[in-house]
Amino acid sequence: MNLSTALNNAMTGLTATSRGASVVSGNIANALTPGYAKRSLELTTSLISGNGVRTAGIIRHQDPVLTANRRATDADLSHQSAVADFHTQLERVVGTPEDTASLSNRLAEFESSLITAASLPDSVERLDQVARSGSDLAANLNRASEGLRQLRSDADRTIGSQIASLNQTLKDIEDLNARIPAIRNSGGDINAFLDQRQVLIDQVNEVIPVNVVPRDNDRVSLYSDGGLILLEGKAAEFSFTTTGDTQPHMTIGNGLLSGLEMNRNPVRTSGDTAQIRGGALAAQFEIRDRLAPEVQTQLDTVARDLVERFETPGLDPTALATDPGLFTDGGNRLNLTMLTGIASRISLNAVVNPDTGGDSWRLRAGLGAAAPNDPGDSTQLQAFSTVLVEARPVAGAIFGTGNMRASEIAEAMMSRVGADAHVAEQRKTFATGAQKQMQQLEAEQGVDTDQELQQLMQIEQAYAANARLISVVDELMDTLLRL
Numbered sequence: 001m002n003l004s005t006a007l008n009n010a011m012t013g014l015t016a017t018s019r020g021a022s023v024v025s026g027n028i029a030n031a032l033t034p035g036y037a038k039r040s041l042e043l044t045t046s047l048i049s050g051n052g053v054r055t056a057g058i059i060r061h062q063d064p065v066l067t068a069n070r071r072a073t074d075a076d077l078s079h080q081s082a083v084a085d086f087h088t089q090l091e092r093v094v095g096t097p098e099d100t101a102s103l104s105n106r107l108a109e110f111e112s113s114l115i116t117a118a119s120l121p122d123s124v125e126r127l128d129q130v131a132r133s134g135s136d137l138a139a140n141l142n143r144a145s146e147g148l149r150q151l152r153s154d155a156d157r158t159i160g161s162q163i164a165s166l167n168q169t170l171k172d173i174e175d176l177n178a179r180i181p182a183i184r185n186s187g188g189d190i191n192a193f194l195d196q197r198q199v200l201i202d203q204v205n206e207v208i209p210v211n212v213v214p215r216d217n218d219r220v221s222l223y224s225d226g227g228l229i230l231l232e233g234k235a236a237e238f239s240f241t242t243t244g245d246t247q248p249h250m251t252i253g254n255g256l257l258s259g260l261e262m263n264r265n266p267v268r269t270s271g272d273t274a275q276i277r278g279g280a281l282a283a284q285f286e287i288r289d290r291l292a293p294e295v296q297t298q299l300d301t302v303a304r305d306l307v308e309r310f311e312t313p314g315l316d317p318t319a320l321a322t323d324p325g326l327f328t329d330g331g332n333r334l335n336l337t338m339l340t341g342i343a344s345r346i347s348l349n350a351v352v353n354p355d356t357g358g359d360s361w362r363l364r365a366g367l368g369a370a371a372p373n374d375p376g377d378s379t380q381l382q383a384f385s386t387v388l389v390e391a392r393p394v395a396g397a398i399f400g401t402g403n404m405r406a407s408e409i410a411e412a413m414m415s416r417v418g419a420d421a422h423v424a425e426q427r428k429t430f431a432t433g434a435q436k437q438m439q440q441l442e443a444e445q446g447v448d449t450d451q452e453l454q455q456l457m458q459i460e461q462a463y464a465a466n467a468r469l470i471s472v473v474d475e476l477m478d479t480l481l482r483l
Contacts (some may be wrong), residue, residue, distance in 0.1 A: 005051060009474045012052035013466035016043055019055050020459045028456075031449055036060040036195050036200075037365040038445075055253040062198075063445055071202065075209035075279040079427070082283035084428040086151060086291060091145030096139075096419050103144065103302070104410045106137045111407065114385040117363065122375035127360035130381075132141075135355065139325060141303050145248070145344035148299065151290040153246045155284045156257070160242030162281050163260075170235035170435070173200050173222070177231075181217035190218060206229065209278045226275035228262060231305055236262050248296050248341035251288060260285070281413035298413045299343035303327075303372050305409050307334045307346060309387045316380065318366030324349055326367065326384065383441050 023039050030036040046052035095102025110133040155177070176197045180190050204210055204222065210230060213221040222231040230236050250256035260267040262278075268275045270283040273410065275354035276282045310316075310325030311334060319325070324333045330345040350356045352363050361372040366380050381472040391403035399412040 003473050003476060006469065007050045010466045010469040012046055013037070013113040014463065014470070016053045016055055016461040017459050017466065021456065021463070024459065026452070027458045029448055032193075033430075037191075037198070039191060045470070047103065047157070047253050051089055063442075064214075066214070066438075066442050067198075070435075070438040072209065073431065073438045075205055076200065078206045078432040080424070080428040080431040082280055083291070086155070086423040087417075087424040088289045089151055090148065090295060091417055091421045093151070094144050094299075096379055097411075097414065097417065101140065102414065103137075103140050104414050106133070106140045107410045108455050109133045109405050110137045111385070111388055111451055114388065115137075118378040118381040118385055121378040121381055123361065126270060127356055127363050131348065131353050131355075131358070131360045134326065135353055136265065138346045138348050141299060141346050145296070145299050147342065148292055148295055149246060149248065149344070152288055153244065154199075155288040155292070155297045156243050156246055159284045159288070160240055162207050162284065164239045165236045166204060166281070167235075169203050169220075170231055170237075173204070173231055174195060174233075174235040177219045181219065181371060184218065194218070205279070206281050207281045208276050213297065218422045224275060225240045225277045226268070226273075226288075228267065228275050238262050238267075239264070245371075246288070247301075248293075248344065251293070252309065257288070261469040294339070297330060298398060298416065300339055300341065300482045301398055301412055302337060303343040303346040304334065304395055305392070305406055307342070309390070309392070309406060310384070311338060312387055314381055315387055316366050316368070320368060320369035323368060326352065377429045385458065397475075 005320060024327055026039060043053050043055060046054045088420070093104075098106065112132070113130045113133040115128070117123065117313045120126055149415045152367070162228060176193055177343070180193050180197070183193065184190050201210065201212060201220070201222065204373060208228075208230065209225050211225065212225045213223065214355070215221055220231070221229075221233075224230055243257055246257065252259045260269050266441050269282065270289060274282065276285075306327045306471075307325065307329055307361075310327050312325075313321070322333065324331065326349050328347055328349050329338075329342055330347065331350065334342075349358070351358045351367055352360055354360055359372075363384070364377065364381055365371070365373045389405050390406075392399070394404050394409060399409060404412070
């Protein structure tokens with residue numbers, strides 16, 4: 001080996017070790033950076049001298065199978081978290097058995113007030129208490145229905161914001177797809193752009209679970225689990241019209257709520273043939289179009305049962321067949337063609353409510369009575385109390401096929417809300433555990449700082465050896481020049 005060859009080899013070694021130190025330090029600095037994939041330096045023999053070393057490139061390490069599995073758990077956690085949050089808020093709206101202001105407790109108070117008033121029917125205070133507890137019961141159903149309506153409206157607004165973010169993110173991925181080949185062709189390092197694109201794909205995946213398909217020139221295509229082409233050269237564009245304030249009767253079917261469209265084509269968002277499955281977007285559609293309407297039906301069933309009980313023929317001899325009963329549908333009799341949302345409209349009949357100018361003595365004398373009549377007669381109060389505890393079939397049999405009392409219907413609804421919240425929280429806990437496990441597995445394939453530091457020490461030793469070789473060559477050349 002001549003001195004020039006030795007010097008060249010040492011110089012290429014210094015260049016390689018310098019580049020290696022840069023790669024290792026970058027790995028350590030970005031060990032906790034989202035989307036960052038570990039880099040390693042690829043070295044090969046120099047084609048010029050045949051003995052030196054040259055940098056062939058920087059390899060970005062990523063396991064596509066592991067990443068796909070982690071994304072699946074990310075999407076599932078986003079979906080389960082949204083559903084669990086809905087059920088948690090719903091439970092607060094409806095109340096729990098321990099809550100003194102819950103539906104079941106309000107109904108128990110109303111039932112108790114009727115019994116108490118029947119024992120002393122001439123007591124104005126007791127009659128007023130019946131009216132107040134009945135009004136509180138109706139108001140409880142109104143508040144629960146309004147709270148549910150707000151949760152449904154929140155889901156509708158969330159869909160709108162998610163669609164806007166999704167469109168922008170898909171467009172950003174499209175732009176990176178176009179930029180990455182140009183940077184590579186110009187000799188630039190594309191790894192940072194690949195990291196950025198992975199972060200963007202992760203963001204899309206949380207909204208709509210995606211399958212990533214590699215294309216030539218480092219491009220990618222994105223597909224949903226339901227078969228939607230989210231990105232194939234050009235990004236898809238989703239459209240959705242936010243309603244804002246929803247009402248119980250509004251649905252996609254009657255055209256009062258917006259559906260989802262992609263490139264102006266309808267997208268199926270529910271059922272076995274749904275084109276978006278899992279993820280945060282599907283969860284919000286599930287809340288708006290299935291979960292909230294199901295709970296609304298349960299609340300309406302409780303309200304309908306109360307109105308129907310007190311419209312029982314012959315229950316109040318003083319009332320006409322066209323008169324509303326003790327509980328009304330917005331001041332009117334029950335309308336079987338407009339049952340949706342009755343929980344938001346139910347109210348105590350104004351003729352017995354002192355707070356609205358009514359007379360509580362009508363609870364004793366009858367809603368259509370012209371005068372208080374015998375103050376000691378408890379017949380009507382007992383009839384009201386009896387019809388409340390009478391076991392009757394439940395409309396739609398949504399709580400079972402057996403006959404139920406009014407209190408049992410309310411308890412069954414609250415029990416279902418509580419059970420659904422418990423199941424949703426369990427699923428969220430499982431999804432959280434699975435996601436953390438996949439994150440840990442992916443991290444194990446990422447940057448190991450201990451290993452990187454060991455490699456940095458080896459690079460330091462190689463750098464020192466090459467520097468020493470240059471120093472020796474310099475000394476030899478000085479010696480030869482002095483001869």
